[in-house]
Amino acid sequence: MNIDGMIVAGRPPSRTATTVPTQRLGLIRPRLLARLDRSRGAGLAVIAAPAGFGKTTLLAQAAHRHTGPVAWLSIAPADAAEGRLTELIAAAVSKALAADSGDLLLVIDNAHHALGTPDETILAELASFTPDNTYVLLAGRQLPAHSLLRHEVAGYFEVLGPEQLRFRPWEVERLLADVYGEALPPDDAALLTRRTGGWAAGLAMFHVSTRGRPLQARQRAVAALSERWDLTRGYLARTVLAELRPELREFLVRTSVFDVVTASRCDRLLATTGSARVLDELSSHHALPVTSDAGEYQYHQVLRSHLLAALVDDLGEQQARAWHHRAAQLLVAEPAHAEAARSFARAGDWRGVGTLLSTLGAEVAETPEEPLADLLPAWLLAEDPWLAYAEAKRRLYDGQLEAARDGLLRAAELFGDDAGRASQHERQLAAIFMPEPPPGRTHWASWVRALTLAHPHEVGVEAAVLTGPEGELVRILADFLAGDTSSAMRRASRPMTATWPDDSFAGLALRVTRAAIQVMHGPDPQLRAQCTLDLVQLADEADAAGWPWLSRVARAATGLSGDPVLGAEASTVADECDRRGDRWGAAVAQSLGLLHDRRVGRLTTAAALQLLQRCEELNAPVMQAWARVSLSLASVAEQAPDSVERVRELFEAADAAGVPAAKAVMSCVLERYEVATAQALIPRRPSAQVPHTPAARWLDITCFGSFRLEIDGRPVDLSGVRARARSALRLLATHAGQQVHREVLIEALWPDLTPAAATRNLQVTISALRGLLDRATGPGRPSLLVRSGGSYGLALPPGGYCDVVAFHDAVGRWRRLRGGPDRAAEIATLREALAAYGAELLPEEGPAEWAVAAREQVDRQATEASRALAEAELARGHVGEAITAAEHSLSLDRTDDKAWQVLLEGYERAGAPAKAAQVRKRYAAMLTDLGLDAATVGHVSGVNGGENRT
DSSP, X not given: OOOTTOOOTTOOOXXXXXXXXXXXOOOOOHHHHHHHHHTTTTTEEEXXXXXXXXXXXXXXXXXXXXXXXXXXXXXXXXXXXXXXXXXXXXXXXXXXXXXXXXXXXXXXXXXXXXXXXXXXXHHHHXXXXXXXXXXXXXXXXXXXXXXXXXXXXXXXXXXXXXXXHSOOHHHHHHIIIIISSOOOOHHHHHHHHHHHTTOHXXXXXXXXXXXXXXXXXXXXXXXXXXXXXXXXXXXXXXXTSTTOOHHHHXXXXXXXXXXXXXXXXXXXXXXXXXXXXXXXXXXXHSOOOEEEETTEEEEOHHHHHHHHHHHHHHXXXXXXXXXXXXXXXXXXXXXXXXXXXXXXXXXXXXXXXXXXXHHHTHHHHOOTTOHHHHHSOHHHHHHOHXXXXXXXXXXXXXXXXXXXXXXXXXXXXXXXXXXXXXGHHHHXXXXXXXXXXXXXXXSHHHHHHHHHHSOXXXXXXXXXXXOHHHHHHHHHHHHHHXXXXXXXXXXXXXXXXXXXXXXXXXXXXXXXXHHHHHXXXXXXXXXXXXXXXXXXXXXXXXXXXXXXXXXXXXHHHGGGGOOTTTTTHHHHHHHXXXXXXXXXXXXXXXXXXXXXXXXXXXXXXXXXXXXXXXXXXXXXXXHHHHHHHHHHHHHHHXXXXXXXXXXXXXXXXXTXXXXXXXXXXXXXXXXXXXXXXHHHTSOOOGGGOOOOOTTXXXXXXXXXXXXXXXXXXXXXXOTTSOHHHHHHHHHHHTTTTSEEEHHHHHHHHOTTSOHHHHHHHHHHHHHHHHHHHHHHHOXXXXXXXXXXXXXXEEOOOTTEEEHHHHHHHHHHHHHXXXXXSOHHHHHHHHHHHHHHOOSSBOGGGTTOHHHHXXXXXXXXXXXXXXXXXXXXXXXXXXXXXXXXXXHHHHHHOTTOHHHHHHHHHHHHHTTOHHHHHHHHHHHHHHHHHTTOOHHHHOSSOOOOTTTTOO
């Protein structure tokens, strides 16, 4: 597509936004960003979903991660009607290319405004003829026309729809805790996910309506959510249903009684024909959250809840129940028993529910998201054995072994006859992973458990008797736990046997294990990147199948990829497992996290000790052996006074598990440490030393505001090294005093080069930087650029200072002091952190992916620190200081709920009603900018951090 000469003179000013949104980017969801990354080779990705699904938020996240020029268009309806798209693209692209170099990212938001206009052909051209070195992201409430759909069918690009954009339960947990600052327990977060269907706008509205309430009140609010939720009903009425013809609205309301809507079901329910045409129109030509798959349609949960409420409004309570009962009878006749039971429940026909449960048992009770249990009264949930069994089984596959065991025993008591044997298999499975597992290997999972007890290599040899994916899973895990990574990699690289089922638990677990090993040890960066994307997809598959434990393991394994966005995933998953009571999941996730930390030079004794304790509690000696390896490596790296004694103790304890490879690693660590210790004890000649005053700051590194490195008060001139070398120095500076693995540096600075070329570039860069810094420090001082194995670091010797390090240290000390008796020390530490925090972190790096991730981290911490300081100052009556800190918090994140509260209360306490009124106006304007109605909220309240944008 030729974009030259497209600017037309004499046009009125455009109303299309051309600036990347800079507001808080909400929750970073690695699985979505990974899918967008997968489309870079095709040059195009499409995000198509109704209002409120977070399309604009995702686009902004992708734009901020892009390392080249970004041209952003958010199409205004008036500009689309005037046919100005080509002109606007040309102007945005020219502006972007003038400001930066590299591959171009062209973002077109609100693309649905161009549909049905001549400019729709421009979108088709972008799909068919994407220019070289250009990546196009299209987003809107409807998919582009059939010309684009043909390319989607051919697999040319990625399409993210409502199903992909909906928040998963674990993402809701993180959204509430990390973005909104008001966490919910896992079960409540899961219920909120089901009630909102993971709809971003619905989650934001829930937060708005409950912000600042105690935990118990928010839990009650989740339980009370229903189809008559005024906030969502008003939003849907304004943004989704307003333009529907009456007959289409009637069709939606009447057919909302089905979980899965098909043309034949609708024809039978409505005693009519032609439903196929209506369903096609609803899914194709309206901005409705209606998804289709091979003739089966589903209404999004929030839309469906609204429609079910409208059914009661239209028909009355009694007739609405009768309509549900009619649907249930049609479903029984199909037969679709599980869905029929849910319809009987909505009709209030508990006898009908009980009949299906008694005759069809698990088929009715078991679904991955347990919607039947949500519809039933407490007495039925407590008395029906199949419902108790389904709940216990759900907890088993969520890793909650103790709760699952108790629930399965309760179900067996309720069955009271031969049907009680239904839970025997799961009871045995839960027992296998208890600290004292039963003897014998009656199930393939008992072989996996044996791998964690002792001699994994021998167990793997004995597992030759196992067939299918179960046997291969045991053998590949045996190689990995025995430390034979070469054999594990060979197994992971072999094609899977075509006849093996890959959708069983064992089959899916094998696929996760194979992908994780290739991410860890694959020789090809492209292979590792593809396997990382596979893990993202496998996590979704496991979650949809009702195996959240396996889903979490897959997510944790993505953290091994080196991707900055995914790097913290293992730690996040471990915390999530702790909240859910999943002890095995937490140990596996933290083990994967420590593997990542060892690669990037961030391994700590505290984390290794925690993992060792987890493995001891689980009675997993083989995992303990590898935790001891991590602990020995961390002890030596930290050079603690008792390091050598600790490593010797760990070495002597390594025999019990029967893992020779682990003992060999610790032997090497011990030998290297003792040699280094002996060398350190050799006396040095005093005349070779340069007099040094500890109090002097001879090294000063500034990363906030702009990068500056000073030695003895003189700035180091960096103009003599290449731009990429300067970037490497800045990256190392953000980790001053720590080691950064070479793979992290390569991935951040030369992601597109072959490993050999990238390694050569890294070596040249390190050599140039070392020469520059050694000349600047002068003779007699240690080198600032140090190497340890495959890692590099910028040393921070005594008398040295780095503002980023000082900031992180102060935040860490505040977290340890938080909630303690010394409030003065807590406040002083907060002020120290904020004094270190300056303007934007390393603005010279622009939108470089690693720099954006680092900025987001420090910005979140600074926002939290400012808010905490504001609350602390207000609590001790220092109103002026509280107002200043609250304003600072809002300058970093204008959607910070608690900062708004402190600011308002501060002005009210100060006797400044005019200022308080201004705060309310500012807050209302902020809500309006986010598309929320201040009048509905009614008072200063929380906002959504950007997740409800479209």
